[in-house]
Amino acid sequence: MFAAQKYRSYTQRLSGQHLLFGLAGIIYFAISILFLSRWDSLPSLATALGVPVGILLFGSIAMRRTSRWLNNLERQLLRFAENPNRSVMELRPLPVIHPLAAGWNQLLAHVHEHSAWNGVERRLSEAIHSQQAKRWESAFQNLTDGIAICDSEGKIMQLNLSFATLLHRSDSKCLLGTDVLDLLSEQVDDASVKRIRAMVSSHATQMLEVQRTDDIAQGVWRLSRISQRTEIGDSHDSIWTLRDVTQLKLAEAAREQFVFTATHELRTPLANIQAYSETLATVSELSVEQQQSFYNTINNEANRLARFVDELLNISQMEAGAITIEKHEVQLDRLLNEILESQRSLANEKKQQFTFSVAPKLPKIMADKDKLVAALSNLVGNAVKYTPEGGKVTVRVDSDATRVMFMVEDSGIGISAEDLPKMGGKFFRSKDARVQGMVGSGLGLAFSQEIARLHGGSILIRSELNQGSCFTLELPLR
Amino acid sequence: MVTSRKILLAEDSAVLADVIRFNLQRSGFDVSLARNGNEASQLLLQQPFDILLTDYEMPGLNGAELCDYARNSLHLHSLQIIMCTAKGYELKREELQAQFNIEKFLHKPFSMRDLTKLLESLEFKPSVSASKTLLET
Numbered sequence: 001m002f003a004a005q006k007y008r009s010y011t012q013r014l015s016g017q018h019l020l021f022g023l024a025g026i027i028y029f030a031i032s033i034l035f036l037s038r039w040d041s042l043p044s045l046a047t048a049l050g051v052p053v054g055i056l057l058f059g060s061i062a063m064r065r066t067s068r069w070l071n072n073l074e075r076q077l078l079r080f081a082e083n084p085n086r087s088v089m090e091l092r093p094l095p096v097i098h099p100l101a102a103g104w105n106q107l108l109a110h111v112h113e114h115s116a117w118n119g120v121e122r123r124l125s126e127a128i129h130s131q132q133a134k135r136w137e138s139a140f141q142n143l144t145d146g147i148a149i150c151d152s153e154g155k156i157m158q159l160n161l162s163f164a165t166l167l168h169r170s171d172s173k174c175l176l177g178t179d180v181l182d183l184l185s186e187q188v189d190d191a192s193v194k195r196i197r198a199m200v201s202s203h204a205t206q207m208l209e210v211q212r213t214d215d216i217a218q219g220v221w222r223l224s225r226i227s228q229r230t231e232i233g234d235s236h237d238s239i240w241t242l243r244d245v246t247q248l249k250l251a252e253a254a255r256e257q258f259v260f261t262a263t264h265e266l267r268t269p270l271a272n273i274q275a276y277s278e279t280l281a282t283v284s285e286l287s288v289e290q291q292q293s294f295y296n297t298i299n300n301e302a303n304r305l306a307r308f309v310d311e312l313l314n315i316s317q318m319e320a321g322a323i324t325i326e327k328h329e330v331q332l333d334r335l336l337n338e339i340l341e342s343q344r345s346l347a348n349e350k351k352q353q354f355t356f357s358v359a360p361k362l363p364k365i366m367a368d369k370d371k372l373v374a375a376l377s378n379l380v381g382n383a384v385k386y387t388p389e390g391g392k393v394t395v396r397v398d399s400d401a402t403r404v405m406f407m408v409e410d411s412g413i414g415i416s417a418e419d420l421p422k423m424g425g426k427f428f429r430s431k432d433a434r435v436q437g438m439v440g441s442g443l444g445l446a447f448s449q450e451i452a453r454l455h456g457g458s459i460l461i462r463s464e465l466n467q468g469s470c471f472t473l474e475l476p477l478r
Numbered sequence: 479m480v481t482s483r484k485i486l487l488a489e490d491s492a493v494l495a496d497v498i499r500f501n502l503q504r505s506g507f508d509v510s511l512a513r514n515g516n517e518a519s520q521l522l523l524q525q526p527f528d529i530l531l532t533d534y535e536m537p538g539l540n541g542a543e544l545c546d547y548a549r550n551s552l553h554l555h556s557l558q559i560i561m562c563t564a565k566g567y568e569l570k571r572e573e574l575q576a577q578f579n580i581e582k583f584l585h586k587p588f589s590m591r592d593l594t595k596l597l598e599s600l601e602f603k604p605s606v607s608a609s610k611t612l613l614e615t
Contacts, residue, residue: 279500
């Protein structure tokens with residue numbers, strides 16, 4: 001502004017010069033009239049009038065030319081002073097008829113150059129910012145957690161795709177402006193609705209886990225609400241985040257179930273060992289036969305405990321993905337005998353018809369004997385376990401040119417069509433009361449399948465509820 | 479002659495049931511054995527017992543259901559109940575104990591000597607048969 005004022009006074013001075021020229025012309029004209037009265041001749045009059053008129057004409061033209069570019073310069077300077085940023089490109093150079101114009105032009109060249117750089121810089125920064133904004137937007141939209149930003153009344157102002165998806169809505173845009181509490185309430189049971197509504201009572205950050213129904217498999221959400229003061233007034237926006245923790249909760253429940261099962265499986269043989277050993281130690285009048293039977297029981301229970309510990313180790317190895325197999329040539333008949341012997345006592349106890357049929361000529365296979373025995377024992381053990389007293393368990397072994405098949409068939413409780421695809425899932429146990437009434441970790445079949453897979457084979461399951469099941473473990477010959 | 483106290487032992491594991499029965503008989507108890515909850519409920523209906531020693535997890539009726547049947551269907555309020563279990567804290571022990579007036583919870587493994595002492599320490603209440611309580615109600 002200060003510079004502009006300086007320029008203005010300078011141009012005013014130039015207008016003063018204009019006046020000076022005019023005044024000189026008038027004085028000259030007066031003197032000429034004075035002379036005229038003396039000489040009284042026409043040529044002299046013409047000279048006396050013509051010279052000053054010519055001078056005045058010339059001077060006026062010269063002054064007008066000067067004042068036009070000066071006015072131009074003045075206008076431009078004023079415009080520049082008023083808004084130095086926006087009018088820069090509208091400034092024009094002046095014809096060089098005065099050092100001042102040359103100076104102006106030079107100054108203008110600098111200003112234009114500077115402003116061009118500024119423009120490039122601005123456009124570059126705008127581009128960078130818009131790219132960053134796009135990246136943020138894309139990240140916001142693609143987060144697995146659902147996020148919604150609501151106004152002070154709880155109406156959704158912004159939300160991402162996951163928020164809509166978790167609420168089972170395909171279109172996120174149509175949720176804009178709806179009440180977030182109403183939306184959430186539609187998806188959960190009444191007890192959870194109350195808890196969610198209570199979150200709004202304070203501005204403190206709150207977190208809540210809500211189940212959609214009594215069954216955690218139907219969905220569990222971790223919901224949080226962060227309140228933030230808006231820039232205008234005293235109102236608060238709220239940010240709601242929604243995370244689907246169903247899988248986490250299911251895994252936790254399965255793990256807990258496993259711990260309960262494992263505890264039970266450890267306590268049961270221990271109870272027997274303690275009871276029998278204590279009786280042996282304290283009762284003196286036991287017959288030799290009784291003593292022998294008690295020792296056998298303790299031995300059997302200790303074996304059961306050892307088997308369970310082995311199973312636990314197998315499971316932990318499987319969980320860590322650390323099971324390795326060492327293949328050697330295996331005699332199938334010997335391997336089968338080992339399996340059947342380990343399971344026969346329970347089958348006899350349950351008065352089951354336990355039959356065993358092996359094709360006359362079985363090929364030798366390359367396998368990890370101990371792991372295969374464990375895998376097949378699981379299958380046979382399950383068949384005996386889930387077949388009621390007096391039922392039938394048949395183990396058949398057959399082979400063709402490419403594979404050997406171990407078929408374990410039973411007349412047991414069977415598997416429902418609903419449960420069949422879930423079989424072999426770690427920790428999975430059917431909700432059937434007949435399964436829940438039995439002790440089991442829900443990991444035996446998963447282990448057997450892993451062993452089959454490591455041998456390049458697989459386990460096929462055929463079953464019908466209440467009719468029985470057939471588990472076939474297939475191993476390739478080569 | 480002192481009549482020995484009648485115990486109904488409901489335990490699905492034959493191995494454990496045998497050794498418990500052996501020890502209790504040796505200590506002078508009259509022990510009847512039921513292999514599952516349903517068998518136990520039948521015996522409770524047919525005969526009078528002083529003490530019910532039951533496992534929690536059994537096929538058929540489980541321990542809690544058996545207690546419910548004894549207390550609420552057969553109205554055997556003077557029957558003294560001891561429950562044993564291999565389950566851990568997932569079993570709501572205090573709730574069950576209060577609900578069915580269970581004298582004591584035993585966690586497997588437990589000592590035979592402790593069990594015998596516990597049973598001997600129980601206050602003698604004359605046994606009432608289910609048929610009598612059912613008639614009264």
